[in-house]
Amino acid sequence: MRRxxxxxxxxxxxxxxxxxxxxxxxxLLGLYGQVAGKLGTNEDIQIATQLAQECSxxxxxxxxxxxxTAPTLTNAICNGLPAVPAGFTRGVTIGANYVGGLATxxxxxxxxxxxxxxxxxxxxTRAQVVFLLVQY
Numbered sequence: 001m002r003r004x005x006x007x008x009x010x011x012x013x014x015x016x017x018x019x020x021x022x023x024x025x026x027x028l029l030g031l032y033g034q035v036a037g038k039l040g041t042n043e044d045i046q047i048a049t050q051l052a053q054e055c056s057x058x059x060x061x062x063x064x065x066x067x068x069t070a071p072t073l074t075n076a077i078c079n080g081l082p083a084v085p086a087g088f089t090r091g092v093t094i095g096a097n098y099v100g101g102l103a104t105x106x107x108x109x110x111x112x113x114x115x116x117x118x119x120x121x122x123x124x125t126r127a128q129v130v131f132l133l134v135q136y
Contacts, residue, residue: 005030048119048126051084055092055117056129068135069097078117088126090120100134111135 062072075092084090093115095120100106113133119126 013129044121045126047085048064048088048121049117051090051125052117052129053087055090056115056131059092059094059115059117059133062134068113068133073113074132076097087121089120091120093118094115105132107134107136 001118012023058081059073059077062070062077066072073094075094077094078090078092093114093116097111097113098104100108100110100112102108104112112135115131115133117129119128
């Protein structure tokens, strides 16, 4: 008498499939951990960028309202803005007036001031805005 062929998988085949799927899942889980860490870093960069933009707009508004040589255009101009979140620091550098010439970024004959707004978190610079105030 002939035995009918039994169709299906052997135990060894099933174990091999489980091992292959497990290795694939471990790789994916490792990637999810990296993504979570990068999301936190990107959030910090976004906060720093918003803080730098806020301070830059405050400087531009002060210059527009009070003039190019306003006494409030100092490195402490953004100290009156709402406090930065814990862990962040804001630094402002407003350079001295200089007259533009052929060798400068300042237009020829105009009076300019270099401005730099830097937002740091710990030792890392998260955002920096550099611009030029010009008086014709």
